[in-house]
Amino acid sequence: MSQGRIETGAANERAPTLSQLMLSIISRVALPGGFLAAALILPSYMFDRPLRIRARGLGPDAWPSVFLNAIVAISLFWIIAELWALYASHKRKRTSPIQQEIEAYNYSKAAAGICLLLAFGWLLPNVGFPISATLFIFCWCFLGGIRNPVALILVSFVGMITLLWVFMGLALMPLSRGTGVFDDFTVWFLRLVRIY
Secondary structure (H helix, E strand, O other): OOHHHHHHHHOOOOOOOOOHHOOOOHHHHHHHHHHHHHHHOOOOOOOOOOOOOOOOOOOHHHHHHHHHHHHHHHHHHHHHHHHHHHHHHHHOOOOOOHHHHHHHHHHHHHHHHHHHHHHHHHHHHHHHHHHHHHHHHHHHHHHHHOOOOHHHHHHHHHHHHHHHHHHHHOOOOOOOOOOOHHHHHHHHHHOOOOOO
């Protein structure tokens, strides 16, 4: 009886067929591969005419190029990590890491993250970039598990200042300043950090 169980277990742990292996590889690299392809194709559609870099700052084409290059690098690392995880799971004859990730996926956090993005999109034209970005980073870090108030405040403030300098100081993008009193506050803050 025990021998029959051992044989059944060995049959279940049999190596997957080539078609199963290819399907598993495709399913794991489809998303990062899509990001990689989009990041490589999009630069040719960003601008329909050559742009000259301004004397001050990097110009409007600088930040999209930086982000697209970052997406290419991250996508390549993601594909390598997925292939390595697939290789390791078959080598150790364990359940694949993708199944473990699906079982541990937190749908309530994902829904909260989507609501947070929508709230950021609504707040941005009303209260301006500095306030909305600070609140967004604060809530995102809190949602991610950071509970230290000093760390939350520092990460939110430093992150907002960094984004302001990247977009408004270097790329010369006219980010939203908000309306009414928020517009006055944003102008005051931009002068404070020497962007205006």
